Amino acid sequence: MLIGEIGRSAMLMLILVVPYVWISSIWSAMTRNPRVTLSSKMAVVAQFLLVGLASACLIDLLITNNFHYAYVVSYTSRSLELIYRIAAFWGGDAGSLLFWLLIMSLYTLVVRFTRHEDSERMLPVVTAIMSFVTMFFVLVLNLAANPFTVLSAAPADGNGLNALLQNPGMTVHPVNLYLGYVGFLVPFAYGMTALILKRADATWLKVTRKWTLISWLFLSCGIIYGAHWSYEELGWGGYWSWDPIENAALMPWLAATAFLHSAIIQERKGMLKAWNVILVSLTFLLTLFGTALTRGGLLWSIHAFANGPMGFWFMSFVGLMTTLTIFVIVWRWGVFKMMTAKFEAVVSKEGSFLLNNVLFLGALFAVFWGTVFPLVSEAVTGTQMLVSGPFYNSVVLPIGVALIFLMGVGPVLAWRRANMKSLRFALMIPAAVAFGVGIAVWVAGYQNLLSLASYMATSFVAASILLEFYRGALARTKITGENMLFSLVRMISKNRRRYCGYVVHLAVVVMVIGFATTGGYSQQVTVNLTTGQQVQIGNYVLTFHGLETKDEPGKVLLQGDMLVQALNHSKNQSTLGPVIGVLKPNVTFFIDGNQPTTNMGLYSMPFADLYVVLDGSDYKTGQSLFEIHLNPLVNFIWFGGYLYILGTFLSLWPERRRKAKPESPAVRNPLPEPIA
Amino acid sequence: MSVRVRLWSAFAIVIVVIVSLITVGVVKSATYDLTVTQALADHLSADVPITVRGQVVGNSVAWEPSHEYLQFSIANTQGSSTLRVRYHGLRPDDFTNGWPVVVTGKIGSDGVLTATQLLIKCPSKYEAKS
Numbered sequence: 091m092l093i094g095e096i097g098r099s100a101m102l103m104l105i106l107v108v109p110y111v112w113i114s115s116i117w118s119a120m121t122r123n124p125r126v127t128l129s130s131k132m133a134v135v136a137q138f139l140l141v142g143l144a145s146a147c148l149i150d151l152l153i154t155n156n157f158h159y160a161y162v163v164s165y166t167s168r169s170l171e172l173i174y175r176i177a178a179f180w181g182g183d184a185g186s187l188l189f190w191l192l193i194m195s196l197y198t199l200v201v202r203f204t205r206h207e208d209s210e211r212m213l214p215v216v217t218a219i220m221s222f223v224t225m226f227f228v229l230v231l232n233l234a235a236n237p238f239t240v241l242s243a244a245p246a247d248g249n250g251l252n253a254l255l256q257n258p259g260m261t262v263h264p265v266n267l268y269l270g271y272v273g274f275l276v277p278f279a280y281g282m283t284a285l286i287l288k289r290a291d292a293t294w295l296k297v298t299r300k301w302t303l304i305s306w307l308f309l310s311c312g313i314i315y316g317a318h319w320s321y322e323e324l325g326w327g328g329y330w331s332w333d334p335i336e337n338a339a340l341m342p343w344l345a346a347t348a349f350l351h352s353a354i355i356q357e358r359k360g361m362l363k364a365w366n367v368i369l370v371s372l373t374f375l376l377t378l379f380g381t382a383l384t385r386g387g388l389l390w391s392i393h394a395f396a397n398g399p400m401g402f403w404f405m406s407f408v409g410l411m412t413t414l415t416i417f418v419i420v421w422r423w424g425v426f427k428m429m430t431a432k433f434e435a436v437v438s439k440e441g442s443f444l445l446n447n448v449l450f451l452g453a454l455f456a457v458f459w460g461t462v463f464p465l466v467s468e469a470v471t472g473t474q475m476l477v478s479g480p481f482y483n484s485v486v487l488p489i490g491v492a493l494i495f496l497m498g499v500g501p502v503l504a505w506r507r508a509n510m511k512s513l514r515f516a517l518m519i520p521a522a523v524a525f526g527v528g529i530a531v532w533v534a535g536y537q538n539l540l541s542l543a544s545y546m547a548t549s550f551v552a553a554s555i556l557l558e559f560y561r562g563a564l565a566r567t568k569i570t571g572e573n574m575l576f577s578l579v580r581m582i583s584k585n586r587r588r589y590c591g592y593v594v595h596l597a598v599v600v601m602v603i604g605f606a607t608t609g610g611y612s613q614q615v616t617v618n619l620t621t622g623q624q625v626q627i628g629n630y631v632l633t634f635h636g637l638e639t640k641d642e643p644g645k646v647l648l649q650g651d652m653l654v655q656a657l658n659h660s661k662n663q664s665t666l667g668p669v670i671g672v673l674k675p676n677v678t679f680f681i682d683g684n685q686p687t688t689n690m691g692l693y694s695m696p697f698a699d700l701y702v703v704l705d706g707s708d709y710k711t712g713q714s715l716f717e718i719h720l721n722p723l724v725n726f727i728w729f730g731g732y733l734y735i736l737g738t739f740l741s742l743w744p745e746r747r748r749k750a751k752p753e754s755p756a757v758r759n760p761l762p763e764p765i766a
Numbered sequence: 767m768s769v770r771v772r773l774w775s776a777f778a779i780v781i782v783v784i785v786s787l788i789t790v791g792v793v794k795s796a797t798y799d800l801t802v803t804q805a806l807a808d809h810l811s812a813d814v815p816i817t818v819r820g821q822v823v824g825n826s827v828a829w830e831p832s833h834e835y836l837q838f839s840i841a842n843t844q845g846s847s848t849l850r851v852r853y854h855g856l857r858p859d860d861f862t863n864g865w866p867v868v869v870t871g872k873i874g875s876d877g878v879l880t881a882t883q884l885l886i887k888c889p890s891k892y893e894a895k896s
Contacts, residue, residue, distance in 0.1 A: 331885070436772050448777050452784035459788055464799050476799040476817055478870070478883075481791040488787060618832055705856050706831025715831040717856055 091240075094159055097147025098238040100140045101188075104228045107137050111198075111221040119214035127214065134195075134202045134217060137224070141195040145179070145188055148237050152178050157244040161185060161237040167250030169644055174251050177260045180268065181251060183385065183400065184237035191227045193272040198224065201276055207293045212283050219279040223411075230403050253680065253687050259319035263312055267339060270309025271377045274342060276301040277349075278374035281367045282415070285422040290363045298370060299353050300742070306346045307738045313339055314731035321724070322690065329727065332482045337461045338380025341454055345373040348450035355443050358505065361433075364419070364426040365447075371415045378408045383461065435507035442500040449493050456485040487540070491547055494602060497595050498551035501558050519557060524550035541610030548599045548606075555592045555599075562589075586741060593737030597730045604726030613720040618713040628720045630700060631655045631666055632673065637707060637714060640676075649676040650704045650714060654693050671695075675704035675716070698722045797870060802842040802849045805873065817870045818879065823848055824863025836884075840867060849873075853881040861886065 114130035117123070148161070152175045157163050165178035165185070180189040198220045202213060231237075251260075277298040284294035316336075317329040330336060349369035355362050382404030433440055459466075460477045467475040502516040527549040531542060562585075563578040570577065582589040617625050619634040626632075635651040652673040657664045675691035693700040699721040707714035802820040820840030826848070827838040836857050839848040851869050861867075871881035 433769050433773055435769060436776060441773060441776075444773070444777070445780065448780050449784075452781065456784065456788050456791075459792075463792065463796070467796070473804075474799040475796045477792055477796050478817075480795040484791045484795070485784070485787045489784065616834055703856065705834075706829070708832065713832065715834070 091158060093147050093150050094156065094238050094240065097144045097151070098236070100144040100147065101228070101232055101236070101238065104137065104140050104144075105232060107133060107140060108221055108225045108228050111137055112218055112225060115214045115218035115221060119211075119218065122210075130214065130217065131202055134199055134221075137221070138195040138199045141188075141192050145192045148185060148188060149176060149179050152176065155248065157246075157248055158240055159237075160239045160241050163241065163245055163248045165248070165251055167248040170248075170250055171256070173261060174256050177255075177264075178251055180264050181255065181260070182237075184231070184235035184239075186264070186268070187227060187231050187235055188237055190268055190272055191224065191231065193268055194220070194224055194227065194275065197273060197276055201279075206297055208289065211287060212280070212289070212293070215283040215286055216276075216279045219282050220275060223275055226403075226407050230400070234403055235400065253678075254323060257319065257323075259315060263316045263319055265312075266308045266315060267312030270305045270307070270312055271339075271342070271381075273301060273305025273308060274346065274370075274374045274377050276305070277370040278415075281370040282418055285367060285418050285425060288422065288425045290367065290425050292357070295353055295356055295366070298366075299350070299357075302346055302349055302353075302370065302373070303738065303742055306343065306350065307735065307742065309339065309343050309346070310731075310738070311735055313343065314728070314734070318728055318731075322692070332460070332479050334461050335380075335384050337457050338384050341380060341457055341461075342373045342376040344450050344454040344457070345369055345376055348447045348454075349373060351443050351446050351450075355440055359440065361440070364423070367419065369447075371419070375408065375412055375415065378404060378411060382408050437503070437508045437510070437513070439500065439503045439505045439508075442496060442503050446493065446496055446500070449489050449496070453486050453489045453493075456489070457482065460485075490602075491543060494544075494547040494551055494598070497598070498547070498554040501554060501592065516557075517554070520550045520553035523553035536611065538610035541606040544602055544606035548602050552596065552599050555596055558592060559589070586743070590737045590741035593740070594734055597732075597734035597737055599730070600733060601727050601730030604723050604728075604730060607723035607726070608721050611722050612724075614717065616715070616717045618715050620712045620714075625716075625718065626657075627700070627718050628698070628722075629657050630720065631657060632700070632702070632718065634714070634716075644681050646679045646681070647676045648679070648704070648707075649674050650691070650702075650716070652691065652702060652716075654700060671700070673700060673702045675702045677704055694725060696725060699724050802840055803847050805849055805879070806847055813872065815870060815872055815882075816879075817868060818849060819866065819868050820849065821845075822861060822863060822865045822867055826850075827857075827861060829857050840869065850878045851881050851884075852878055853884050855884065858884065858886045 111130060111133040114126055114133055118127040118130045150156075151159050151162050152166050153172065155162065155166060155168055155175075161182060161184055162178075165182045166175050170178075178185065180186045198217060201220065202217050204213075280294055280298045280301070284290045313336075316339075320331070321329040346369075349366060352362050352366055352369060356366050382401055385400040385404060435441065460481055464474045464476045467473065498520055499517065502513065504512075524546040528542060528546040531545050536542070559578065559582075562581050563574055566572065566577045566581050567574055572580065613628055615625060615627050619625060621634060621636040624631050624633045631654075633653045633655070635653060638649050638651065640647040640649055650673075652675075653669045654671040654673060655669055656667045658667050671693040673691035673693050676689050677686050678689060679686045688703060688705065691702040691704070699719075701719040701721060703717040705715045705717055798814065798816040800816055800818050802818060805816060805818045818840065820842060823839040823841050823845075827836070829836050834854055834856065836853045836855065837851065838853075838861075839850050841848045851871075853869070853871075858867075865886060868883075868885045869879060869881040870883040871879050873879045
């Protein structure tokens, strides 16, 4: 009981410490008294240590199966593996809020002790804003969702973690999402600080962009990993099903993506200052709003969040934060009036970035409207109505195609005013490539229109980006005389943000090819097979070699055995090639009486996945029922995902601070503008 | 026309297109989202697709793997009213008594809902029964 009491006491002490951080930060900002500043810094350390202590105590209770605590009983059991006992920390409502608080206090600590231009003036205000949000979480944890609630009598065993969640995904997906979600508080705090201090200038933007990019990277990792996990789990609706929770993660992602692009205009031109503050605020408010929607039981989600008082708490807080944000923006509107540059032409890089923002916010609004539609329709008509996949696909996919097209045009547009003649010249090759690919795909017999449009749009973008790399490297080679490859590497390393941004765009292209192909050309057969029978799907033949049972600790597996062979086509006949893979779909029965789970058998090739589900067997007839899917290019979604993470990561990697040899300005920065 | 006006006109067109896409999308694909009690009480036309949320009644589940045919009933939270559902497709994991599911389809004249979609809840944040 001692550990639990320490955890609970740590949480209680936070009720005093966090307000102290808040007050002392404000005091420090107003007086700039070194002693007050030091004291507030120490309070930030204490805040982190106390949250860390409470978290460590909760993890200890979970690991040691201390069933005196309701939270431990709800999410663990004696037979649960250690890794999932730790994962139970963020597996439940109260624990996940403490986890949120842990990340937030860690970020506050990092932010408070970083140094940048004007940090002495800005950081106390930033800290005050962050600790204001922290206070809300401390209150909710102590009053409404305390993970240290003691039971009157300890049961012999806990309820355990649901079998579907006992998956490595449970250690990766939620953690990344929280790291991303919580991270958006930092850009918001900087945005508000910039306004309060009347400093909506470059310093604010530089720090904010970095924090947004970090949070955006985590959020993207979380979303991509979640999609992968959902793809492999039967009954979760594939890699994306437009569930309210998925939308809750997508909405801040869309707003942040819009910001990462419009930030470039402010950086280069000093324009759109107000707009950028609004975008980072919107991103942060959407993270709170998403949490309020999905935790309050307001919306039905396939992610079964608890229906509790959490919705009321979060909704009230969203209301408060939105009001305060609008107040600060209106109060300090004058700060934005110092805008100097003006748009000189519609067809220009500035114009394309603005259109990008309109499209991203259009998609955001569509997702938002679809997500809250049940609430709106109930308020207006009295009956809840909802929209699902077809609605989102019919709105978001066309916007997506427009965005992809823009990705191809944007890089070749000049700042200020594009020269139409050179624009036409620059786009000629990508357009020719797109039409070539379109015709080739059509002739090859793949005539699904949406997929075809996607292939053409993506090849247009890919050609346009690769040409950018080529032209840049060629220009450098001409000046320096280096060889092409060396020149390319040097060019990328010297303009890392710009070219890594293009890598992220290429990653999106790869992912879209995956979406378009699985969407248009997936095949599915459902067959009953007896031992020795074969079934063909696409270019593959699967031979069923019978069922076997396997005993594992705590469970028994009923496993099907299938061999995969590819068909080789020669002039007039098809022959079976050698065995290339084995599929082992199974049904797992748990000895403790839990519901059996179905695990699909997967044979993954670079260009296609064979995905088999064993869905029952009849002992009388000896037949087993299989659902077999052939998903072409589905791996492109994950390959693209990895490339996307790599591109963002490289773009974030700090610049080396060594002095470069003097070079001519043209070589140092032949194409200077950053892309993200 | 100044650049500003042209820029805003271009964006206005984009915004109008997006708003029309949303409006058409909502009109075409919105379904009624009902509880079991509401689904039984509402006298909706059989042509209207509805989405019904309920909990699986454990002893009502009949699963014929050879035909991929699943029949079951879903009940409201009190268990006082139930709706019969038929579904052609695979039986999801976690298809046990009391498990929350969502079905989308149309209720026929026989009072049975023929589901075109069946989703179960991902059990994240699943609050176990105490």
